[in-house]
Amino acid sequence: MRKLKSLFVATLTWAASSQKLGIHLIRVAILIIFVWIGGLKFWNYEAEGIVPFVANSPFMSFFYAENAPEYKEYKLKEGEFDPAKHQWHETNRTYVFSRGLGILIMTIGILTFLGIFSPKLGLAGAGLAIIMTLGTLSFLVTTPEVWVPDLGSGEHGFPLLSGAGRLVIKDTAILAGAIVVLADSAKGVLNQIKKTV
Template sequence: MIAWIGAQKFTGYEAAAIQPLIANSPIFSWLYSILSVRTFAAVLGSLEIVAALLIAIRPLWPRISIIGSVMGVLLFLSTLSFLFTTPGVTVPSGLLVLSVVPGQFLLKDLVLISASLWTLGDSLGAALRRRGAHGDGERR
């Protein structure tokens, strides 16, 4: 899922769709002064694809998968921050009601950050078990 979302960042449609999210972010908006909208989206997409590949490699190299999971957590924490910085995330109704776009669009990142945290714990556990299986912690 993360790789699929990352691959879509290479399209003009997706680059334009995330542009208001980035432009309204006090943390990330400065990036548009050095990167075009399409270039920034491609860099973001590349990071998402790398994170997905590193997570997927867990059966072979759980220690490397830890890096992918941490990348996923950081990527989705940053996109969840857009819930607080993007105008139009909520609709005026007196309650916290998310708009379809961008509010509900961003909400998927709660599931993705949860999955990244789960894979992080799973990879850490596998790496520790693998290390413990070697006794002194060295690979043979």
């Protein structure tokens, strides 16, 4: 029984001391997610897929040439190519905006990760990650496609998330992680300031 208690206490001691490792793993997770998703923004299918979110957002719709809900006529399935619809997306600035967004997302991921080595860079990255995830979560209010549509089954609307909605709601975990990383980076910056005073 004592050995079991001793093992339990040792496990708790290790778990209690692993906070810094956990924070660094959050940084690595944000790096992987942001660089991967940001990189995908250079592919047409991904650029076309974010159109409903951007077109309906009061914060981002001005990046596009066309107004919502015109995009509904030009939706493409992932991997589908239609020359007329592709041309509409070219005119709409779908691809240009997506590539710019991709660069921003990848930059945020890299800055957040670099917080392991530089608290100031980590602070900037985490702050930007928080702003970005709040923007993404705003799609739950602005984008009709995040809720199951009324197609006759009787199951539709809030709280029934569509595939797009389930994708968006996951950003609550990224937001929480970014806040933890922001706090850790802020502590690091404060420690640097105290050393210079």
